[in-house]
Amino acid sequence: MKVIGLMSGTSVDGIDAALVEVSGREKDLEVRLLAGATFVYPEQLRAKILAVCGGQAVSIAELAALDDAVAIQFAEAAQKIQSQHSIAELIGSHGQTVYHRPPSKIKTNQNLGYSLQLGRGDLIARITGIKTISNFRAADIALGGEGAPLVPKIDACLLSHPTKTRAIQNIGGIGNVAYLPASQTQDWEKRVCGWDTGPGNALLDLAVTRLTNGSKTYDRDGQWAAQGTRDHQLVEQWLKHDFFHQFPPKSTGRELFGKDYLDRCWQDMEQKQLNNGDRLATLTELTVASIVHSYRQFLPQIPDEVLLCGGGSRNSYMRHRLQAELISAHIGTTDEVELNGNLKEAIAFAVLAYWRVNSIPGNLPQVTGADKPTLLGNIYCP
Incomplete structure (x- = not known):
């Protein structure tokens, strides 16, 4: 399966995009990088993301607009990375983390963690016309996990x-x-x-x-x-x-x-x-x-x-x-x-999307602290 992985990390440098061909399942997993690039955020958008990450107060309307703006940038990155290559069948988008709260060490339903990634998968799927998996951390967090690291x-x-x-x-x-x-x-x-x-x-x-x-x-x-x-x-x-x-x-x-x-x-x-x-x-x-x-x-x-x-x-x-x-x-x-260090995280989220549509759990409970292995990500069809 040809999959596009999209990732922007806590440095907010830009969007890493990797087009990969994935085969196998777990121990026999194979990944071949077909194309990859980093697309820099427009400076005004980057400044806004960093401000929100830094705790700047925003209204719900402003947060919604930022969510859309990030999704559009991610969708455009996906379109550009495959413009001169074969069409991808799937997108795995990590999105842009703007808030991450680890769970309390005393695990109850009131002490779960919380993690917010902007760049809504439904909009990416609509713009690109490609099935998109996003919101990878939520399922692990719901099981008492940290939601990170997932790689x-x-x-x-x-x-x-x-x-x-x-x-x-x-x-x-x-x-x-x-x-x-x-x-x-x-x-x-x-x-x-x-x-x-x-x-x-x-x-x-x-x-x-x-x-x-x-x-x-x-x-x-x-x-x-x-x-x-x-x-x-x-x-x-x-x-x-x-x-x-x-x-x-x-x-x-x-x-x-x-x-x-x-x-x-x-x-x-x-x-x-x-x-x-x-x-x-x-x-x-x-x-x-x-x-x-x-x-x-x-x-x-x-x-x-x-x-x-x-x-x-x-x-x-x-x-x-x-x-x-x-x-x-x-x-x-x-x-x-032979695993590109600049694009490795983007490649990882392509694999997580591939695992999601093939019903393969993506987390390791001993790493995240979740109660059990689980499927990661929400599926959005164009």
């Missing part, structure tokens, strides 16, 4: 190694890990685990935007941070935050690691009189340290390989720092195992 099952099917343990570390706005035991291990799928590790690029991007008055939105290749000096004392102080010590399953977002959190970090860095390069080096180190701390505290062992994906995988300074801290592991990218 580890796809990682397990596509990226497990027969004899090596692997960690697939996504570094988008937020970081998340999927730990994959060697596939020759007995009951290997039941041993797969994963969770959100903390901030990825979100704080860094906000900091660069602040330091450049908006002329830049990210530190290309970590070049600016590489010129600074890390303040390890501040990093250790920030790592005392409860989230880093909370046992999985766990998930987070800009609600926790967003502008307000950066403001507190900024005050700490001003008191230490850090220059701009030092600030970015220290914020980069927080991302690195949160990943390393998460591995050491919660993984059964340090993996043989750590394969990066997402925007942070292109930050060579961040990769260098991870390798320095995880000496025994090989730090690489998913591109090395």
Whole structure:
């Protein structure tokens, strides 16, 4: 089946679109990338999304208009990605997360989580004329799960190694890990685990935007941070935050690691009189340290390989720092195992849509904390 996967993450950089050919079911799952691209949001729309993510109050009418505007952008991305290729039979659209509330650790019907993704699937289906699956997180959340991360099952099917343990570390706005035991291990799928590790690029991007008055939105290749000096004392102080010590399953977002959190970090860095390069080096180190701390505290062992994906995988300074801290592991990218790191999340939601129409559960309860495996996503026909 030819499927289009659409994804925009917490960095709100744009819409990643991947046209893939999917076959098999789970252990025999195969995915072939036919085309892929990232479509940047119009600046005014991106600014509005970021404002809502940051807690700006909006009316229901304004939220509805934003929902429509995001859906139109997603639909146009789907149309563009297949304009010179064979027509897709299905779309899997993650949408744009603007709010994510993890469930209470005391699970009751009143303490379920909540997650809101804009970009309504019914409008995407209408514009494109293609059956669309969206709202993937809701079913897992209704079963007491975090609704995130949802990619580890796809990682397990596509990226497990027969004899090596692997960690697939996504570094988008937020970081998340999927730990994959060697596939020759007995009951290997039941041993797969994963969770959100903390901030990825979100704080860094906000900091660069602040330091450049908006002329830049990210530190290309970590070049600016590489010129600074890390303040390890501040990093250790920030790592005392409860989230880093909370046992999985766990998930987070800009609600926790967003502008307000950066403001507190900024005050700490001003008191230490850090220059701009030092600030970015220290914020980069927080991302690195949160990943390393998460591995050491919660993984059964340090993996043989750590394969990066997402925007942070292109930050060579961040990769260098991870390798320095995880000496025994090989730090690489998913591109090395022929899975495009820039488009991996979009590919994953294409697979989740494929699984949905083939009645295959998409979540892993040991990852999300849901009561049981379940079908993910709502189906919208054109």
